[in-house]
Amino acid sequence: MTATSPRTGTTSTRGPAAPTAAAQVALRPLGLGEATIGGGFWAGRQDANAAAIPLGRRRLEDAGNLRNLRIAAGREEGDAIGPIFADSDVYKWLEAVAWEYARRPAEELLAMQREVTAVVADAQAADGYLNSVVQVRHADERYTDLPWSHEHYCAGHLIQAAVAQVRCTGDTALLDVAVKVADHLADTFGEDRRHDVDGHPVIEMALVELHRETGDPRHLELARYFVEARGHGLISAYGHDPTYFSDRVPVREATTVEGHAVRAVYLTAGAADVAAERGDTALLDALARQFDHMLATKTYITGGLGARWDREAFGDPYELPTDRAYAETCAAIGGVQWAWRMLLATGDARYADAIERMLFNGFLAGVSLSGSEYFYVNPLQHRSDAHADGDRSPAHGRRGWFDCACCPPNVMRTLSGLEGYLATRDDGGVQLHQYAPGTVTAGATTLTVETEYPWDGLVRVRVDAADAPFALSLRVPAWAAGATLDGAPVGPGYARVQVAAGDVVELRLPMEVRTTTAHPRVDAVRGCVAVERGPLVYAAEQADHDTPVDDLRLDPAAPRAGAHRPDLLGGVTVVTAGELTLVPYYAWANRGAAPMRVWIPTT
Amino acid sequence: MTATSPRTGTTSTRGPAAPTAAAQVALRPLGLGEATIGGGFWAGRQDANAAAIPLGRRRLEDAGNLRNLRIAAGREEGDAIGPIFADSDVYKWLEAVAWEYARRPAEELLAMQREVTAVVADAQAADGYLNSVVQVRHADERYTDLPWSHEHYCAGHLIQAAVAQVRCTGDTALLDVAVKVADHLADTFGEDRRHDVDGHPVIEMALVELHRETGDPRHLELARYFVEARGHGLISAYGHDPTYFSDRVPVREATTVEGHAVRAVYLTAGAADVAAERGDTALLDALARQFDHMLATKTYITGGLGARWDREAFGDPYELPTDRAYAETCAAIGGVQWAWRMLLATGDARYADAIERMLFNGFLAGVSLSGSEYFYVNPLQHRSDAHADGDRSPAHGRRGWFDCACCPPNVMRTLSGLEGYLATRDDGGVQLHQYAPGTVTAGATTLTVETEYPWDGLVRVRVDAADAPFALSLRVPAWAAGATLDGAPVGPGYARVQVAAGDVVELRLPMEVRTTTAHPRVDAVRGCVAVERGPLVYAAEQADHDTPVDDLRLDPAAPRAGAHRPDLLGGVTVVTAGELTLVPYYAWANRGAAPMRVWIPTT
Structure with a gap:
């Protein structure tokens, strides 16, 4: 499954963010096969x-x-249907197919990929432009309202899919389309060309990744332009509110994230890519400041991002309602993408901690245990008598698809490419950021990881091969007070140990049930605690209680315990706290969308 | 200012809801001059x-x-601008002019009224249709998307203005237009005609009131039709979500209010009018049930209605966030209109209590002390670092007007016609529901009311004239534990006393500062109290505190006191509670839109 990229000659199934050798990063990602x-x-x-x-x-x-x-390809007649960004769902799905092929090669995947890629290629205009809805519905009238048209957004997802495809399968068919799209964009937009930005970022990340495949400096330059062009009134000039579009303040001057949550974190993720490739430490510092502010004031305990249904937006600082949390599944995904890029750039464990929190909770709640039904919105409380209002309401339970179907294929590509977020290397050694049983390869070094994480806190790492002693760094999550490495206490951050072939190290992360209180300015959860165990946030669901969940109280002094229940919800460790029985938040609503709450009032 | 209606021959400046003699009501409103x-x-x-x-x-x-x-009148050339419901703002303002003329006749008011009425009359199509935006912008293509087009909504506000105009000034110019509009509607819609309803109710109230002027049974029948037609899929058939439009459940089957708050309460107010005129006790009972559920689970302590910015909607039961309360000014107005009709129908003091709470708090916060700047949205908390997002954000402070300008002229007509909500009569006597210094006349009975309410709880009523002894009923608000009438304790509801000419009675409502806790399911204010004094809800504003308002704590055991400050905010009684200084909620943001909170965490 490792492919030779015909454009750069490198040999590795590189994952979903692969800085060039010239990039200023503290850590380098491993390939997916690694x-x-x-x-x-x-x-x-x-x-x-x-x-x-x-x-x-x-x-x-x-x-x-x-x-x-x-229809755009001329293979069929008719009018385009669905939202203006309909193409992007196809591209996210194609990206998932590619990462999935890297994970487990299968002819079925290649066949689907080739068939759909051929349609995409046929739909592309001669000059490289490609957006089927604009081509069909709007008689090819391009870029007339870029804040809303999602034309760059669709192009960005196309490029991401193409990059994944060439990395995972070596197939350049979609990359050829993507390069033509990118060249068309570079001919049209930029410093010396048309000044404009798409209302929905993603093109920034995509162009940097394309640059990483093509080596073409124009692709990086266009990404830089799109990042820097924001915050200078381009979107206001269309009569739109700039906040929603992350266009109120230049990225390098911003102190917080605001507006539409997915737009905001896709932009900052792309900006982090640009900062890494250009060695722009001022930009990176600005992004770190925004990330910190987001974590401190605008992030749910689940890692969920976006407090408002209204405009799918970040709220004001500490505005974090539970019942009406928006916490869009796509926002958690964008949060992971941003955090990963910050982790590569800085090596700071807090980004890996954030990834863990997002993945296990805010992201994973977005998909059913069956893997085929999705939440668009991920509240931390579901009330009795909640009324389902609109197709994305959690009161429906998870659904197979949505009118606006951004989340399902986004979940698919994230899970398929998940190995890309586990480990990194640097000149001194290897870093493990997320724990899963498997293998890690970095050059001549190979490791085997054994763990039942997140149910159990023991992580055993065996050095199967290594040319020479090296530094193995194991992340100790901030929640893991009392952690030990080979019996010695280790604090939060990276526990670093020198190892050689044949060594085995054991990290023990304490799995005591914890109760957490929020910052006192988070009015929505005053007088409440959340229950956590390891990286998992827990929730009370109606299925486990006779009392209405709305009326449950938790006695902070009551005994607490975890017990693994292989029969329940695909196998989960259940937590009891006094009279209450709690299940992992990610698993809620797999027994019907009944009342649920994460934050529980204390007695 | 009392005029003879040329259509019914009655002589009285009837107020904003005047049941016919045949209506089944417990109480009858007084005229505005009365x-x-x-x-x-x-x-x-x-x-x-x-x-x-x-x-x-x-x-x-x-x-x-x-x-x-x-433009619609052919007096000017050009395209229509503004929202589809632009005409309605003109009509609400015309209604305000009329009530204001009843309050204090002035030639300036008549001149404005005549000038604008003449334009409206000229704009009307020959067949009675009138909606300038549709006529101008949409080439007179009528009723193509009634859920969104607001054509009946505009007609309803036109009819309400016309009814007010003829009642207050005797001028029939607008009534002639309104009757033609109503006849056109009755020719077009109804049981045996086109089945359709406007997405935004108000036509129901309007047609009943028109019927009260014209006596035309078709107008009442059409109102009945529009009420009963809801909840049977008419709006779903357009592909719209019925909940938003109060079209999910028939009015007489509904158990709660839901969807867009203003739409919901305008509809129920109109349904109450229909129930009264038709003696439909089953419908009235259904409305009483919905009102109770709204008060118990979906009403802010301020009387504000509507928990969600998203769709300007009621939330689920007990979903009452403070920072993102929508509590649209228009929804409080609609709430007063509905409660008033329920009060007339039933004589139940809880409706008058609700009117008091809404008027003094949720409604009155919608307008500045200057009278000329408005809040569209009335939160119960304003955070530090709150970002103004969109033109109706409270973070801007009150504004002179809005892109969607429904609220300002709605405030105008409500304040101008306020006398209409003070008192009623029945066969046995007179009822005082809201306390203000002034006079009350009912037939040969005249009363003088002296009070400094809401600052002081003494209400002195002198019977200046009466043919015979009669029952005087004085509302004792539910909050007024310890109230006395002429020294004797009186419980909540109506204190009823037999009086004759020359009598003076004194109602004393205790004005101790109260702290209030919410139902435990209102998660948003757990661990908090609200401070009230008399009918006023109080708020902590940043101007009175050095500590950030976000971080204030209230010691429930700390001494509390009220002190009148004639110099502050137009003259208010300030409340101190321990270290905190609180001002009436309605007066917030008259010293800048700085942090504020109604619900204060306890120490």
Whole structure:
């Protein structure tokens, strides 16, 4: 499954963010084949996701996305249907197919990929432009309202899919399309060309990644331009509110994230890519400041991002309602993408901690245990008598697809490419950021990781091979007070130990049940505690209680315990706290969308 | 200022809801001239409002509303601008002019009324249709998307203005237009005609009131039809979500209010009118049930209605966030209109209690002390670092007008017609529901009311004239534990006393500062208390504190006191509670839109 990129000659199935050799980063990602998940928690989620990918193909057919592209390709007659950004769902799904192929090569995946890629290629205009809805519905009138048209957004997802495809399968068919799209964009927009930005970022990340495949400086320069062009009134000039579009303040001057949450974190993730490739430490510092402010004032305990249904937006600092949390699944994904890029750039464990929190909670709640049904919105409380209002309401339970179907294929590509976020290397050694059983390879070094994380806190790492002694760094999460490495206490951050071939090290992360209180300015959860165990946030669900969940109280002094229940919810460790029984938040609403709450009032 | 209606021959300046003699009501409203406000709290608010009415004329010119009508009238060329419901702002303002004329006749008011009425009349199509935006912008293509087009909504506000105009000035010019509109509607919609409903109710209230002027049974029948037609899929058939439009459940089957708050309460107010005129006790009972559920689970302590910015909607039961309370000013107004109709129908004091709470708090916060700047949204908390997002954000402070300018002229008409909500009569006597200094006349009975309410709890009522002894009923608010009437304890509800000419009675409502806790399911204010004094809800504002308001704590055991400050905020009684200084909620943001909170965490 390792492919030779025909453009750069490198040999590795590089994951979803692969800085060039010239990039200023503290850590370098491993390839997907170099970090594998060989079972356990995440393998289960990935297998369910793998089974859902062919369903995704059918959903894209049923919803008209593929038909739109066929019409643009001249293969079919008709009008485009669905939202203006319909193409992007196809591209995210294609990206998932690629990462999934890297994980577990299968002809079925290649066949689907080739068929859909051929349609995409046929739909592309001669000059490189490609957006089926604009081409079909709007008579090819391009870029007339870029804040809303999502034309760069669709191009960005196309490019990301193409990069994944060439990395994972070596197939350059979609990359050829993507390069033509990018060249067309570089001919059209930029410092000396048309000044404009898409209302929905993603093109920034995509162009940097494309640059990493093509080496073409124009692609990086255009990414830089799109990042720097924001915050200078381009979107206001269309009469739109700039806050929503992350266009109120230049990225390098911003002190917080605001507006539409997914837009905001996609932009900052792309800006982090630009900062890394250009060695722009001022930009990186600005992003670190924004990330810190987000974590301190605008992030749910689940890692969920976005407090408001209104405009799907970040709220004001400490505005974190539980029942009306938006916490869009895509925002958690964008949060992971941003945090990963910050981690590569800085090596700071707090970003890996954030990734863990987002992945296990705010992100994973977005998909059913079956892997094929999704939440768009991820509240921390579901009330009795909650009324389902609109197709993305959690009161419906998870759904197979949405009118705006951004989340399902985004979940697919994230789970398929998850190995990309596990480990890194630097000149001194190897870093393990997320724990899953499997193998890690970095040059001549190979490791085997054994763990039942997140149910158990023991992580055993065996050095199977190594040319020479090296530094093995194991992340100790900030929540893991009392952690030990080979019996010696280790504090939060990276526990670093010198190892050689044949060594075995044991990290023990305490799995006591914890109760957490929020910052006193978080009015929404005053007088409440949340229950956590390891990296998992827990929730009370109606299925486990006779008392209405709305009326539960938790006695902070009551005894607490965890007990593994292989029979329940695909196998979970249940937590009891006094009379209460709690299940992992990510697993809620797999027994119906009944009342649930994460933050529980104390007695 | 009392006029003879040329259509019914009655002589009285009837107020904003005047049941026919045949209506089944427990109480009958007095005319506007029969209940006067001769000074004190509300007179100050009304005087400020009176000064703002001519400004409203200018705003309607600047925003293009009047120009739209002139274009439709063929007096001017051009395209219509502004929202589809632009005409309604003109009509609400015309209604305010009429009530204001009843309050204090002035040639300036008549001149404005005549000028604008003439434009409206000229804009009307020959067959009675009238909606300038549709006529101008949409080439007169009518009723193509009634859920969104607001065509009945505009007609409803036109009819309400016309009814007010003829009641207050005797001028039939607008009534002639309104009758033609109503006849056109009755020719077009109804049981045996086109089945359709406007997405935004108000036509129901309007048609019943028109029927009360014209006596035409078709107008009442059409109102009945529009009420009963809801909840049967008419709006879903357009592909819209029925909840938002109060179209999910038939009005007589509904158990709660839901969806867009203003739409919901305008509809129920109109349904109450229909129930009264038709003696439909089953419908009235259904409305009482919905009102109770709204008060118990979906009403802020301020009387504010609507928990969600998203769709300007009621939330689920007990979903009452403070920072993101929507509590649209128009929703409080609609709440008063609904409660008033329920009060007339039932004589139940809880409706008058609700009116008091809404008027003094959730409604009155919607307008500045100057009378000319408005809040669209009325949160119960304003955070530090709150970011103004969009033109109706409270972070801007009150504003002179809005892109969607429903609230300002709605405030105007409510304040101008406020006398209509003070008192009623029945066969046995007179009921005083709201306390203001002034006079009350009911037939041969005249009363003088002296009070400094809401600052002081003494209400002295003198019977100046009466043919015979009668029952005087004085509302004792539910909050007024310890109230006395002439020294004797009286419980909540109506204190009823037999009086004759020359009698003076004294109601004493205790004005101790109270702290209030919320129902435990209101998660948003757990661990907090609200401070109230008399009918007023209090708030902590940053101007009175060195500590950030976000971090204030209230010691429930600390001494509390009220002190009148004639110099502050137009004259208010300030409350101190321990270290905290609180001002009436309605007066917040008159010293800048700085941090504020109603619900204060306890120590």
